[in-house]
């Protein structure tokens with residue numbers, strides 16, 4: 001999945017960064033990348049990417065106009081990192097669920113403060129790494145000790161995320177997760193996802209029934225499905241197409257809230273469901289993972305051109 005044979009050269013000190021700089025947005029600290037070939041915005045809270053924009057192109061990510069940038073509040077849009085569980089704790093496999101001591105969906109990583117590990121830059125690419133040590137500080141919501149390391153690689157060809165989880169605890173650790181990508185569209189009802197045809201999915205809106213997908217996935221009202229597939233996908237919208245290629249994933253979540261859920265969602269304009277869709281690279285439902293002590297697993301996605 002690597003886009004190039006060389007890595008951008010390392011520059012740990014902000015004074016040495018040519019294209020990356022700190023910026024306070026709302027109440028949060030973010031890194032803004034202003035490279036001649038692309039722009040990106042990455043928040044330390046949640047290791048949350050909210051913008052990736054090759055020069056002279058619109059943003060490849062959807063960000064809610066009502067998004068709020070406040071400590072402890074999930075940002076609506078971009079790519080939330082759902083970790084170390086995906087979705088409703090009660091809907092996770094027992095081995096994942098038994099570690100979770102809260103009703104909150106999508107884990108604590110998306111509102112936790114991550115640590116900047118590395119910035120590498122060159123004339124073609126920028127790579128930024130962040131880490132989160134999930135230790136006893138999170139014991140009130142989760143049992144375990146794990147390190148999450150996420151690397152963002154930006155180039156004119158696309159944006160690549162790799163999230164590596166290492167079990168630092170003394171027992172095997174079960175977890176679920178997702179890179180919850182929000183994509184823009186000019187009209188969701190004329191958009192479709194190709195590459196999931198003939199796979200099985202859980203329809204979470206129909207009593208979590210298993211169903212078979214035939215052909216492309218269209219959005220006809222609220223859609224919330226967990227596909228048992230990690231195959232490459234093409235997302236076709238009237239405003240352009242994207243290709244999503246995953247690693248370490250055998251499940252994909254496809255979500256659009258539709259009009260009624262949109263009206264109930266936080267930080268989400270009532271009409272915004274028409275201009276976004278989520279395709280989430282996941283380890284969800286039966287695709288949860290178990291790591292023995294010291295073992296690692298990498299979940300990754302490359303968002304590229306079609």
Ligand SMILES: O=P(O)(O)OC[C@H]1O[C@@H](O)[C@H](O)[C@@H](O)[C@@H]1O
Pocket residue numbers: 074087105106180224225253255265280
């Ligand atoms: O509002 P949240 O917690 O960001 O979740 C948004 C959506 O995230 C999706 O991944 C889920 O499948 C949906 O059920 C959920 O509504």
